[in-house]
Amino acid sequence: WVAHLHRATLRLDVPPPPTVWMGLLEEVARRRNLAIISHPDAGKTTLTEKLLLYGGAIHQAGAVKAKGEQRRAKSDFMQIEQERGISISSTVLTYDYNGKRVNVLDTPGHQDFSEDTYRTLAAADNAVMLVDGAKGLEPQTRKLFEVARLRRLPLFTFVNKLDRPALSPFEILDQIEREFEITCCPLLWPIGCGDRFKGVLDRRDGTVHLFGRGVRGKQAEELETLALDDPRLEGALADSELFAQLRDDVEVLDGLIPPLDMARVMRGEMTPVFFGSAMTNFGVQLFLDSFLEIGTPPMPRALDAKSEEFSDGSIADDAETVDPTSQEFSGFVFKLQANLDPKHRDRLAYVRICSGSFTKGMKVKHSRLAGKELILSSAQSMLGNDRTTVEDASYPGDVIGINNPSGTLAIGDTLYTGARRISYSKIPSFSPEVFARCINPTPSKSKQFNKGLAQLVAEGAVQQLLERGEDVVGAVPILAAVGPLQLEVVSSRMESEYGCAVTFETLPYQHARWAMAGWDAMDQAQAAGKLMNVRKLQDQYGRPVILFPSEWRLNTATSELGESLALRPYALA
Numbered sequence: 001w002v003a004h005l006h007r008a009t010l011r012l013d014v015p016p017p018p019t020v021w022m023g024l025l026e027e028v029a030r031r032r033n034l035a036i037i038s039h040p041d042a043g044k045t046t047l048t049e050k051l052l053l054y055g056g057a058i059h060q061a062g063a064v065k066a067k068g069e070q071r072r073a074k075s076d077f078m079q080i081e082q083e084r085g086i087s088i089s090s091t092v093l094t095y096d097y098n099g100k101r102v103n104v105l106d107t108p109g110h111q112d113f114s115e116d117t118y119r120t121l122a123a124a125d126n127a128v129m130l131v132d133g134a135k136g137l138e139p140q141t142r143k144l145f146e147v148a149r150l151r152r153l154p155l156f157t158f159v160n161k162l163d164r165p166a167l168s169p170f171e172i173l174d175q176i177e178r179e180f181e182i183t184c185c186p187l188l189w190p191i192g193c194g195d196r197f198k199g200v201l202d203r204r205d206g207t208v209h210l211f212g213r214g215v216r217g218k219q220a221e222e223l224e225t226l227a228l229d230d231p232r233l234e235g236a237l238a239d240s241e242l243f244a245q246l247r248d249d250v251e252v253l254d255g256l257i258p259p260l261d262m263a264r265v266m267r268g269e270m271t272p273v274f275f276g277s278a279m280t281n282f283g284v285q286l287f288l289d290s291f292l293e294i295g296t297p298p299m300p301r302a303l304d305a306k307s308e309e310f311s312d313g314s315i316a317d318d319a320e321t322v323d324p325t326s327q328e329f330s331g332f333v334f335k336l337q338a339n340l341d342p343k344h345r346d347r348l349a350y351v352r353i354c355s356g357s358f359t360k361g362m363k364v365k366h367s368r369l370a371g372k373e374l375i376l377s378s379a380q381s382m383l384g385n386d387r388t389t390v391e392d393a394s395y396p397g398d399v400i401g402i403n404n405p406s407g408t409l410a411i412g413d414t415l416y417t418g419a420r421r422i423s424y425s426k427i428p429s430f431s432p433e434v435f436a437r438c439i440n441p442t443p444s445k446s447k448q449f450n451k452g453l454a455q456l457v458a459e460g461a462v463q464q465l466l467e468r469g470e471d472v473v474g475a476v477p478i479l480a481a482v483g484p485l486q487l488e489v490v491s492s493r494m495e496s497e498y499g500c501a502v503t504f505e506t507l508p509y510q511h512a513r514w515a516m517a518g519w520d521a522m523d524q525a526q527a528a529g530k531l532m533n534v535r536k537l538q539d540q541y542g543r544p545v546i547l548f549p550s551e552w553r554l555n556t557a558t559s560e561l562g563e564s565l566a567l568r569p570y571a572l573a
């Protein structure tokens with residue numbers, strides 16, 4: 001039926017047979033796509049690895065950050081990743097579990113790469129917020145939560161590291177509710193923590209899952225499952241204090257916590273909360289089972305909101321949407337990457353499929369290029385050395401890697417079939433906070449310099465700003481990044497991939513704002529003496545950008561000129 005479906009997609013005039021539509025519906029319904037958001041070190045890599053354990057067949061291997069030798073063997077294509085032990089590029093892991101197709105969109109944890117995370121969240125249907133049980137909410141958790149909220153993603157919370165001394169679970173719920181104004185609905189509740197972590201209560205069916213530490217103290221094994229009212233429970237816990245605590249907790253929870261309401265979860269008003277320990281595998285499978293049951297499959301996706309009012313990345317209430325079970329294929333590019341494998345100079349564009357189905361060799365249209373036709377001769381699974389061509393059809397919620405040798409595809413581009421030209425809502429980026437002139441000390445390498453930089457900018461690895469009215473070619477570009485590490489990545493990639501070592505001269509600015517009202521408005525403000533000690537530049541689309549040396553200058557300008565200049569922390573491509 002896959003072949004059938006494919007024909008139906010291309011032949012618009014023939015309505016698809018009901019069996020074909022049912023097939024697509026089934027594929028959409030079994031897709032679960034999620035992105036994990038967390039502060040570095042909360043255990044995202046560990047949790048991802050454990051989630052994969054349940055997958056059996058891993059379609060895209062090598063994505064999970066492995067340590068030491070294993071790590072080098074898996075992804076030796078990005079030197080800086082090895083040196084720093086951080087995961088830089090977003091990747092996608094796909095596996096089948098209990099009849100569901102799970103796509104885990106990996107997001108870089110380091111704060112300098114939040115831009116990448118931003119884009120990955122645009123491709124996700126669900127966000128899983130991972131919280132370190134001892135630390136509670138941390139800066140990066142907060143920042144990413146805001147993004148997930150703007151994207152209106154249903155949010156699932158996993159509180160990790162309960163095998164270590166942790167904050168009280170009520171304290172964590174309270175912190176989340178207070179700071180994020182979201183109702184917590186704990187589904188898994190911890191029994192003790194640290195050395196006294198005994199297991200979890202599954203509040204959905206009132207069963208207590210007791211765990212024992214594995215032989216080497218690492219892998220936990222499930223010892224027993226008992227009903228909450230089973231008289232053997234107290235003996236099995238072998239800790240009367242914890243038993244009493246559990247009873248008290250249950251009373252409080254049942255009395256105070258509203259029942260799980262998926263409609264509220266879908267609106268981002270409630271988050272199901274799970275407690276466990278990724279490292280020792282406590283609660284991970286229960287979390288996964290529950291997530292697969294209640295997590296959202298691909299939903300209708302919003303088309304471009306025409307107005308700049310939505311430049312903060314939020315989605316308009318009345319935005320037109322495309323149903324994932326539409327016969328016509330559609331998807332958008334959320335990430336570009338070049339030179340994944342230095343032996344084969346290549347470029348890939350990652351496309352999140354939003355409707356219809358994709359098969360190899362398919363003809364699609366490019367929305368930004370006025371519907372120009374492209375033949376997608378191969379879709380690749382996308383990880384480093386283990387790249388393979390995807391032979392099966394892909395469906396909404398899946399991510400495909402498309403060869404992009406001539407750079408035809410850019411971030412945010414929509415691909416589609418069918419008569420109607422559509423464009424999905426744009427992907428915003430974080431406001432840059434580090435600015436530096438990027439210098440090529442070797443004039444004979446100017447060709448490599450320009451090419452490399454253009455590619456990295458197109459990939460979204462860094463933003464480029466120019467003096468007003470200046471042409472890209474020949475200028476000393478000013479790079480704008482979210483954090484200093486992003487510049488290090490540029491430098492490392494320029495050298496290893498384009499043979500051009502660059503140096504940076506940091507500029508004394510800390511914030512950037514786009515003046516969406518345009519150059520004239522900005523000139524007037526300056527003539528009136530209202531824009532002091534700032535630098536005016538233009539972005540790659542010729543739009544005015546103001547750099548501020550301090551938060552104080554920024555705040556003054558925002559309060560005086562925020563409206564008249566339509567100052568924005570970033571602008572959509």
Ligand code: G4P
Nearest residue numbers: 040041042043044045046109160161163164277278279280
């Ligand atoms: P990240 O991707 O979010 O940055 O976190 P990662 O999984 O790399 O985990 C960060 C550290 O936290 C690792 O320790 C990891 O083993 C530990 N960790 C993750 N989950 C748990 C948990 O449930 N309980 C406990 N006790 N620790 C956990 P490390 O010392 O940096 O590395 P390793 O030598 O243990 O691999």
